[in-house]
Amino acid sequence: MARRLAFFIYALFFLICYTEAQEIKIRVIDDSDGQPVPFCHICCENKETGRQKYHVGDINGEATVALAENVILSVSAMGYENYLESTPGAEELLEIRLKPSYFGLDEVVVTGQYKAVSVDKSIYNIKYIGKPRIENQAANTMAELLSKELTFRINHDPSTGASLDLQGISGENVKILVDGVPVIGRLDGNIDLSQINLDNVDHIEIVEGPMSVIYGSNALAGVVNIITRENKYSQFKTGIHSYYESVGVYNLNGNVDTRFGNHALSFVGGRNFFGGYSLADTSRSQE
Numbered sequence: 001m002a003r004r005l006a007f008f009i010y011a012l013f014f015l016i017c018y019t020e021a022q023e024i025k026i027r028v029i030d031d032s033d034g035q036p037v038p039f040c041h042i043c044c045e046n047k048e049t050g051r052q053k054y055h056v057g058d059i060n061g062e063a064t065v066a067l068a069e070n071v072i073l074s075v076s077a078m079g080y081e082n083y084l085e086s087t088p089g090a091e092e093l094l095e096i097r098l099k100p101s102y103f104g105l106d107e108v109v110v111t112g113q114y115k116a117v118s119v120d121k122s123i124y125n126i127k128y129i130g131k132p133r134i135e136n137q138a139a140n141t142m143a144e145l146l147s148k149e150l151t152f153r154i155n156h157d158p159s160t161g162a163s164l165d166l167q168g169i170s171g172e173n174v175k176i177l178v179d180g181v182p183v184i185g186r187l188d189g190n191i192d193l194s195q196i197n198l199d200n201v202d203h204i205e206i207v208e209g210p211m212s213v214i215y216g217s218n219a220l221a222g223v224v225n226i227i228t229r230e231n232k233y234s235q236f237k238t239g240i241h242s243y244y245e246s247v248g249v250y251n252l253n254g255n256v257d258t259r260f261g262n263h264a265l266s267f268v269g270g271r272n273f274f275g276g277y278s279l280a281d282t283s284r285s286q287e
Contacts, residue, residue: 161192
């Protein structure tokens with residue numbers, strides 16, 4: 001009789017513990033693309049006692065936690081809105097979708113400055129073209145990107161390539177820089193912008209108007225400063241990007257970045273191909 005009573009008490013205690021706190025698996029994913037959110041922070045707070053227990057998701061955004069009916073579940077991750085649930089479900093797998101949270105940072109420029117400053121504090125009217133805008137335009141070269149800008153005109157020559165007119169002035173009067181260093185290799189006074197790949201470009205700063213006091217006599221029309229992406233943390237990184245259009249455009253770009261000590265090297269290459277004019281109607285406007 002005593003053994004039965006002890007067994008009954010043990011079973012009742014186990015049932016109470018199971019109903020109070022049931023272990024479930026939580027999977028946290030990005031609401032926009034369904035990709036896992038790694039190393040998210042999960043907090044379980046008891047409504048009655050206020051006691052909190054913290055968990056950290058793994059690289060796949062998964063964690064196993066003990067949940068009960070009187071527990072408030074909150075999930076947070078950098079770059080996402082916080083998730084709060086006062087009555088989490090009792091299913092074995094709980095999938096939580098976090099919504100991305102976007103916030104703007106001040107755009108910092110260096111062209112014509114003694115030190116890096118925000119755009120609104122610059123003494124010059126600097127036009128800033130960031131990486132998101134470059135990607136939205138699907139531009140692969142400087143010629144493709146600047147052809148959409150006002151007061152810019154791209155001239156195509158079979159022998160010298162794509163040259164730039166800025167406010168009606170071209171040739172050696174337009175200063176083109178890469179990280180503040182002048183680009184060499186002018187043909188007939190022009191830099192072939194179709195040979196400047198944008199795969200490793202972080203942003204572009206443009207100052208229209210005379211800048212000869214700072215950059216010399218060949219900056220009468222203005223300055224175009226190409227700021228490349230900086231590798232701050234990765235010891236070795238590679239990347240490849242491809243682009244295809246049904247009208248006969250095939251682009252392939254690749255980059256290799258390495259870092260050792262305080263020095264960094266970056267190698268970028270690309271292959272841009274266009275099949276040329278075709279008598280067949282392959283335009284996007286065809287019905």
